[in-house]
Amino acid sequence: MKKLFTFLITILAIISAHAQTVVSGKITDKKGEILPFANIALEGTYDGASADENGKFSFSTDEKGTKKLLVTMVGFLNAQKEIQLNGQRVEVEIKLEETINALNAVVVTAGMFEASDEKKMVMLKPLDIVTTAGGNADIVSVMQLLPGANRVGEREGLFVRGGSANETKTVIDGMIVQNPFFSSTPDVPQRGRFDPFMFKGTAFSTGGYSALYGQALSSVLLLNTQDKLGENTSTTASLNLASAAISHTHKGWFTGSLYYSNITPLIKLMENNYDFEKVPQGIGASVSVNENFKNNSSLKIYGTFADNRSAINLPNYDAENTKYLFDNKNQNAFTNASYRQTYKDGLWVLNSGVSYSKNIDNLKIADLKADRIDERTQLRAVMSRLYGNNRSSTFNFGAETHWINVSNQFEQNLAALKDHYTAVFAESEMFASPKLAVRLGARAEYSSAIGKYNAVPRISMAYKTGKYSQVSLAGGRFYQNPDKEYLYLNKNLGFESSDHIIANYQIMKLGRTFRTEVFYKKYDNLVVEKGQIFDPNPYRFPTGQTDNSGNGFAQGFDMFFRDQKSLKNGDVWVTYSFLDTERYFRNYPKSVMPYFASKHNMSVVYKQFFTKISTNVGLTFSHASGRPVYGIDDDFGKVEMTKAYQNVSFMASKIKQTANSFIVFYAIVDNVLARNNVFGYRYSADGTKRYEVNPPMKRMIFFGVSWTFGKLNGRSKEADLNF
């Protein structure tokens, strides 16, 4: 019996030994190039092998019959092949297709300065913004240091490639922000209302932007709010020369903030030419809710309310040494709720949102009532379908609708405008290969205020010319409603329009980025005032006849270089923009360079982090060549230019962290050299006298502290080195 058993076992062993099949082969990519170290497995077994450096593999198996050979490799799509295992040697050659992923995919960069975690980044993360000297932790002020932006120091807003500030729209999570800045005061630039740390990513378009956005002739500034970060509870208190604030985060999902601002300490300390009747002060509160749900959805709600008051004596240019009072009580409310849901394991993504904002300026100009009220309600939904290799391609479609009420009151006279604006859009970003991406979009809009439709195409593409370099093109047509001041008086006006074409080259290698862009922008249908004597006052209320017969162009190039590599813990960026632009618009009698444009803009930003003392210092130099000066009833013959704008700013911040608290001390010096910059001139009514427009503070020193305590998120060493 025992013998029989041994015999049987031996037979079995022999049979199985004989049944072993050797599987060998070679793994290559589609072009036949060898791929080393792929993983080859026989489905459902441990049998398999790693390919060697020549892409070759070989293994033997006891399995029999028809089996699947699975090949996997990081960066390539999985492949499989059925093979017959019958003791006969099997030879296979398998070609793997490259996935389209963050490592190899080209990115459409023409006209776009973007930073987000998912996409390849150039810059503009919250820390980039707050550590930039000369940026004063204000998003838009930092954008002004980027290529394509024109330095305009006397008022808020982004002036992009020959466009006025009205041609740039600020967009939060897809929703247009009606009042991104604190209320405008003549020749006193205002800060943005939003804290850079609210946003995980900032994208600044210099033109040729996506069909998902509209109503901006030049540019969109896209801000994407933070996702829920952990479940920690913490409190932050901050104090500086102009404000005190406290905010509390409860278990990561709820944050409430309160602030009080008053610039008395700042103006007491610093020499300035403000003449306040009431020093600007304000109170504000905001709440945000940020929650992720089990069914692959997330909800974000943000609501803020602010009340700001000030009264300032502004120069009355008609009679020397006289002033008039500009008294404003501003109330602003802004709410934005967005809901995101993914379906079918991320194959479909829905982004929807609703937003409401209201802004009231109870304004008195020289004791005359001059209220400004505006209100916007909007709804938006965008559906995205991912497809193609590694789901790299996207098809987006959606719609948005806005109800806008704006009015200006001047004593008994009320100018009001109601608009119901609706847009539908669709866009597809397709990857033909990792090297070639094409984005085709279309957008159609209707505005009830002017009773007109438009439909426009948007096209962009990008091609990878090397491992680190790429070229990109973007173009399209952009429409925008005329400014409210014109629509109050003439509702027969049509959309203003611009056509963009942009070519971009970018090379990004190991911490260094160089990009250059050439652009041409053509303006059409700009609103023109007829038969008026030219008045250069940008704050005047237009009263003449208007039509859409204006036009213009802007052309030029810009360059950007960033180096985060050469200096240890250092970061340097250099920007230069050249702009050649003329336009026939507003009350200009002919096509000339607009007063807000400057030919050459450059900036150098340097940041250095000192690990030992956990201190970051930054130095920024910016230069803008002179802007044209036009006088009252100017003949636009020989054009005078202002002197060049120059500014050197410095900032330092020191961080102190213990287990349960995180303290940041910071100090800023703006215009270190106290250069007397001139942004233009204001004229007396008869045009005989003119006065310089200067920044209200020549040199500004500002400092403060922010202290967070409670459960903190861990910060690794690396997190701080890279400041």
Place this chain on the structure above:
Amino acid sequence: MKKLVLSIALAIGSMATFAQSEKFVATMTEQAAAIQANYENSYMPMANKMERIAAAEAKEWTPQYWMAYCLINETFKLKEAAEKDLLLEKAEGFIKKAESISPKNDEIEVLKAQYAIAKLSVDPMSRWQKYGADFQEALKKAEEINPENPRVPYVMGTNIFYTPEGFGGGQAKAKPYFEKAIAKFSTFKSATAYAPNWGKEASNYFLSQIK
């Protein structure tokens, strides 16, 4: 005779199934030991083998765990940010699978903390907010599930060790964590010969570096 053949057949049959699980234990024990002993070489050959086992043993969490462990640790040997992200993207899939096989597992939570650190170090400046939070949360969960897991204080200790003093880190602050880890390691017994058991030697090494 018939009975004999039948019983032999049954015996062989059960041997085969026994052999399968024995093969699993033997292979995993060998592989887990090799992975945990590796510092200098690439993890990829071991990852490849683990990936095959993970595919064949869809009901076991350990192969999924070790696969992700290999990929995460491999990223610290790479230079290119995008390459690291590709590996981490793959690792994330294995972590999710491991979690679905074995929910509420302290070792998987510790691995998630490791994953968060790996993600963070690719681009610390823009990622510390999200992944710093994920790191803390994962370790907190691990400790809730099993307060005796020595890798919780160990991983916490390494993070503090590499954080500059100005940011609440430093060697002195890391020391008690390593001491706590060593104490826990002295009583820790891994559930199987191939379950995670790393960190003891490294804790001793870090302690020896602290003056």
